Each structure stands twice: as C-alpha cells, then as structure tokens.
Amino acid sequence: MSRARSLKDKLFVFAVAAGFLLAVAPLFHLAVVVFERGIPALVESGLGFFTDGPPSPLSTEVGGIAPAISGSLILLALSLPIVVLIALFASLLTLEFPGNPVSKAVDVAARSFASVPTIVVSMAVYSLVVVPAGRFSALAGAVALVMVSLPYAYTSFSTALRSIPSTYREAAYFIAMKRWTALIRVVIPMAKKQMASGVLMTMARIVGETAAIMFVVGRFRAGIQVLPDQPVDAIPLLIFDYALAPYPVFHKVAWGAALVLLLSYAAVFVATKMLVREVKL
Amino acid sequence: MPSAARHDKLLFFSLVPSAVTLLGMLAAVIVVVLNGSWRSIADFGLDLFSKSVWIPGAERYGLLGPLIGSITSSLIAVAVSLLLSLSFSIFASDILRGRARDLASSLVELMGGMPTVIYALWAAQYLAPALRDFLMAPLHGYLGFIPLFSEEPVTGYSVFTAGVAMGVATVPYVSFLMTEAYSILPSTYREACLGIGASRLETAKILLSLCRPALLASLLLGLARAMGETTIAAMTVGNSMKVTACIIASGYTVPALVASQFGDASLYVYSESALYAASLVILSAALALSFVGLSLLSRWRSRILV
Numbered sequence: 001m002s003r004a005r006s007l008k009d010k011l012f013v014f015a016v017a018a019g020f021l022l023a024v025a026p027l028f029h030l031a032v033v034v035f036e037r038g039i040p041a042l043v044e045s046g047l048g049f050f051t052d053g054p055p056s057p058l059s060t061e062v063g064g065i066a067p068a069i070s071g072s073l074i075l076l077a078l079s080l081p082i083v084v085l086i087a088l089f090a091s092l093l094t095l096e097f098p099g100n101p102v103s104k105a106v107d108v109a110a111r112s113f114a115s116v117p118t119i120v121v122s123m124a125v126y127s128l129v130v131v132p133a134g135r136f137s138a139l140a141g142a143v144a145l146v147m148v149s150l151p152y153a154y155t156s157f158s159t160a161l162r163s164i165p166s167t168y169r170e171a172a173y174f175i176a177m178k179r180w181t182a183l184i185r186v187v188i189p190m191a192k193k194q195m196a197s198g199v200l201m202t203m204a205r206i207v208g209e210t211a212a213i214m215f216v217v218g219r220f221r222a223g224i225q226v227l228p229d230q231p232v233d234a235i236p237l238l239i240f241d242y243a244l245a246p247y248p249v250f251h252k253v254a255w256g257a258a259l260v261l262l263l264s265y266a267a268v269f270v271a272t273k274m275l276v277r278e279v280k281l
Numbered sequence: 282m283p284s285a286a287r288h289d290k291l292l293f294f295s296l297v298p299s300a301v302t303l304l305g306m307l308a309a310v311i312v313v314v315l316n317g318s319w320r321s322i323a324d325f326g327l328d329l330f331s332k333s334v335w336i337p338g339a340e341r342y343g344l345l346g347p348l349i350g351s352i353t354s355s356l357i358a359v360a361v362s363l364l365l366s367l368s369f370s371i372f373a374s375d376i377l378r379g380r381a382r383d384l385a386s387s388l389v390e391l392m393g394g395m396p397t398v399i400y401a402l403w404a405a406q407y408l409a410p411a412l413r414d415f416l417m418a419p420l421h422g423y424l425g426f427i428p429l430f431s432e433e434p435v436t437g438y439s440v441f442t443a444g445v446a447m448g449v450a451t452v453p454y455v456s457f458l459m460t461e462a463y464s465i466l467p468s469t470y471r472e473a474c475l476g477i478g479a480s481r482l483e484t485a486k487i488l489l490s491l492c493r494p495a496l497l498a499s500l501l502l503g504l505a506r507a508m509g510e511t512t513i514a515a516m517t518v519g520n521s522m523k524v525t526a527c528i529i530a531s532g533y534t535v536p537a538l539v540a541s542q543f544g545d546a547s548l549y550v551y552s553e554s555a556l557y558a559a560s561l562v563i564l565s566a567a568l569a570l571s572f573v574g575l576s577l578l579s580r581w582r583s584r585i586l587v
Binding site for chain 2: 017027034085092096097109113205207209239266269
C-alpha cells in the first residue's frame with residue numbers, strides 16, 4: 001500500500017473507533033451517574049426505600065417509593081399475560097397461514113404499531129377507557145401497556161418460531177401429527193428458550209415504559225394499592241414527575257428510583273442473555 | 282375425527298380472535314385520534330398550524346412551534362445517530378472479532394432496552410449542562426451572528442439538546458438495523474474486496490454503497506422513533522412556545538407539549554382536541570416514515586439475497 005493510502009486507512013479506523021466509543025460511552029457514564037446519585041438515596045432511607053411512601057416536598061427524609069413499586073408490579077401482572085397470549089396466537093397465525101389476508105394484515109399492523117408514539121397510545125386509552133370508566137385505574141394502564149408492548153412480543157415470538165427449520169415440522173406431519181399437535185409438541189418446545197427471552201424483554205419494556213401510562217394510571221402515591229380498578233403509580237412515572245419537580249428531595253428520590261429501575265432492568269437483561277446462551281450450546 | 286381440512290380451519294379460526302384484537306387496537310387508536318382532532322381542525326382551520334400560541338384560558342391554540350421543534354429535533358437526532366451508528370456498525374462488523382464483537386452487540390442490545398426515562402434523567406442533569414458549556418456557549422460566542430446560534434444558552438435546555446439526547450437514545454435501534462443490513466450482505470462481496478486488495482476504508486466504502494437503501498431505511502425508522510420520543514424531549518427541550526430560527530434556544534416538541542398539557546386539557550373546550558390534532562400530525566408522519574422504511578428494507582433484502 002502507498003503511504004498516503006495506508007495513512008488514510010489508519011485514519012478511517014481511528015475515526016470509526018472513536019465513533020464506536022462515543023456511541024457506547026453514554027451507557028457507561030449513565031450507569032456511573034445513576035449509581036453515584038442513587039446510592040446515597042438508598043443508603044439514607046435503607047430498607048424504608050422499598051416500604052415507605054414518597055416524601056413531602058419540604059421534608060428532610062427521603063422516604064421511599066413503595067407505591068410506585070407495587071404499582072409497577074400490578075401493571076406488569078395485569079398486562080404481561082395478555083400481551084404474551086395475544087402475541088403468541090398472532091405469531092402462530094402468521095406462521096401457519098402466511099398467505100392469508102388476515103395474517104398479512106396482522107403482520108403489517110404489528111409493525112405499524114411499533115412506530116405509533118407511545119404518548120399517543122396514552123391519549124387514546126385515556127379517551128377510550130379512563131373517560132367512560134370515570135376514573136384512572138391500573139386496568140387502563142394495563143390496556144396501554146398491552147398496546148405498546150405487543151409489537152415487541154409479536155416480533156420476538158415470530159422470529160423465534162421462524163428459526164425452527166421446517167424439516168422438523170414436516171417430520172411431525174409425517175408421523176401423522178395434526179398441525180396444532182405439531183405446533184404444541186414440536187415447534188413451540190424447540191423455540192421455548194428464545195420465546196422465554198422474548199417474554200423477559202417484553203417484561204423489561206413494560207416495567208420501563210413511561211409515556212404510555214402517563215395519562216391513564218392516575219399517579220396514586222399516598223399508599224400501597226393493589227386493586228386493579230383503582231389508580232396506581234409506576235416507577236418510571238415517579239422518576240419523570242420527580243425529576244421535573246423543583247424540590248431537591250424529590251430529585252434524590254428520582255435518582256434512587258432510577259437506580260432501582262436500572263438494576264431490575266439489568267437483572268432481566270442478564271437472565272435473557274443466559275437463556276439464549278444455553279440455546280447456542 | 283375431523284378431517285384435516287376441517288382441523289386446519291378450526292385452528293385458523295381459533296387464532297383469529299387475537300389477530301382481530303391486535304387490528305382492533307391499532308384501528309381504535311387511529312379512530313380516537315382522528316375523532317379527537319376533528320373539532321379543533323374544523324373550528325381553527327389553518328390557524329392551528331400556522332400560529333404558535335398555547336393559552337387554554339383564552340381558548341387560543343397554535344401548534345407551529347411544537348411542530349417545527351419536533352421536526353428540527355428529530356432531524357438533529359437522526360444526524361447524531363447516523364454518525365454514531367454508522368461507526369458502530371463498521372467497527373463492530375469489520376474490525377472487532379469473536380468475543381469482542383459479541384460483547385459489542387450485547388452492549389447495544391442493553392442500551393436499546395434501557396427505559397427511556399433513565400436516559401431522560403441523565404440527559405436533563407448531565408448532558409444538557411455539558412452541551413451548554415462545551416458546545417452551545419462557544420457556538421453562541423463565536424458564531425452568534427448566525428441566526429441558528431443567536432440566543433444565549435442559559436439553561437442548556439433546547440431543541441438542540443433534545444435532538445442530541447434523542448439521537449443518543451436512538452443509536453442502539455439504528456445501530457441494530459444498520460449492523461443487521463451490513464452483516465447480511467453475501468460474503469462474496471467481502472471476499473471480492475479482499476481479492477482485489479482493497480484497504481479497510483475501500484472495503485467499507487464498497488460494502489456501504491451496496492446497502493445504501495437499507496441505511497436510508499434505518500434512518501427513516503430512527504426518525505419515526507425520535508419523533509414520538511416523549512420523556513427525553515419533555516425533560517430537555519425547555520418547553521417554550523416561541524418560534525425562532527435559533528436551535529440553541531428552548532422550544533417544544535409535540536410529545537413534550539402533550540406530556541405537559543394533556544393532564545389539564547379536559548378543563549378547557551379545545552385544549553384536548555388541539556393536542557389530538559398535534560399528535561395526529563406526528564402519528565401520520567411516524568406511520569408513513571416507518572411504512573416507507575420497512576418497505577425499502579424488505580425490497581432491498583429480497584434484491585440483495587438472491
């Protein structure tokens with residue numbers, strides 16, 4: 001290589017490496033910052049961070065985020081089974097009947113749903129559920145969460161199911177299995193682990209979603225509330241509201257909650273990775 | 282025992298309800314937005330989109346500021362994520378090998394699933410001040426005579442900040458799409474480049490030119506995503522209805538406007554409807570962009586994978 005050419009090549013590699021570092025740097029800085037600001041809040045209120053209600057604006061004690069944690073868990077419990085079921089059946093439909101107009105419509109709809117801004121979903125659910133019901137509720141939040149996480153669950157299930165070579169299904173048909181039996185006995189068991197990791201990532205999405213539940217769950221922060229038809233709070237929503245509030249103690253709680261959210265997301269992510277690694281072996 | 286054809290039909294019809302639910306939910310969202318926005322568009326007409334005011338008390342609404350802010354900030358976001366994602370994809374697929382490459386793809390996946398509210402919190406408290414001190418203030422100081430940088434950045438919250446923050450948050454998504462496109466190129470092209478003794482730069486140039494439609498599609502999909510981004514925009518854009526050519530001044534984006542105003546909107550006559558009209562614009566833009574992006578992508582894929 002001529003000198004100019006090799007210099008150019010080196011510069012290119014350098015520029016690309018710099019861009020790469022710049023692309024992943026935010027992740028590391030963000031993690032460091034969340035720990036740095038979140039740990040003091042957690043240390044200051046100890047276990048109370050998970051059992052107490054949030055502080056009043058001028059209080060000196062940090063308090064806790066118990067209403068948000070319980071709310072997030074209720075929202076997850078209400079929405080995850082519905083998302084998984086609808087996504088599973090829809091992906092089975094598009095897998096088994098790919099040429100059918102209904103399947104084609106489902107495929108397009110699921111992909112378009114992914115690009116609907118989540119805040120628009122929140123507005124729509126407000127008009128469709130909250131206004132007729134006359135109150136904010138965990139159920140309305142679950143409806144919104146189902147809508148925003150469906151495309152992800154559908155895509156990951158479809159990918160998992162399609163990754164099973166068709167020879168296995170043909171073998172199942174050959175030994176006189178019906179289509180449904182072949183799905184239940186052969187295809188789904190083979191794609192099980194990948195589908196489980198899809199469920200986990202959907203779960204992470206549901207727990208981390210802010211905009212979709214903004215106008216529908218009611219931000220109930222006065223205590224722990226477990227009824228599905230009553231208003232609840234959620235961790236991301238609390239972070240959003242408290243970060244925008246002008247009180248320093250609220251900022252502290254927001255960073256503590258961000259640490260809790262980050263750690264639970266990281267735990268789910270690691271679990272996903274471990275599942276998929278087993279598939280490769 | 283039912284015949285095979287009947288069995289198939291039964292299976293089909295047992296799966297249809299979930300399909301109908303999915304279709305129904307998308308249709309419901311679109312109908313609600315259309316229905317909600319109709320009133321304000323009918324009564325305010327063009328004024329709704331050509332003025333920039335938000336005074337619910339006097340029932341005066343104009344969405345120009347947030348619409349411009351949305352467009353500008355998401356274009357900035359796409360520019361940022363183009364630079365970073367392209368370098369990421371080239372570095373991860375051409376230069377990294379084995380374990381390191383797996384690690385890089387895990388990292389980008391980790392970033393992609395991260396709750397956006399954490400990005401928002403980080404952007405509002407760290408990225409905004411850093412951009413103000415190291416980029417916006419010098420730009421204003423030296424190039425303040427250009428309208429783009431004419432206002433002094435006081436808080437650091439601006440359309441530019443929101444754009445950069447959303448760009449950082451869309452990097453994982455765009456990187457994922459670009460890396461996928463880059464890696465499904467048949468290996469014969471890569472081998473051909475090796476065969477003619479092309480340097481890494483020349484190889485990258487040739488391979489990138491082959492996946493140009495896919496790169497464009499990734500950018501369109503990234504644009505669609507940035508346009509709908511709410512939490513990051515609401516916490517970094519500065520929330521001001523003023524229309525200005527200056528990108529380092531605070532502004533608004535449509536989702537940020539909705540996030541801050543929809544809660545009280547039911548107290549006024551047209552407030553809710555005006556917000557629906559604003560989100561109708563964003564919704565149609567996002568749907569159109571992702572439709573074009575996805576069809577570009579699938580057409581490219583069927584052409585390149587012969």
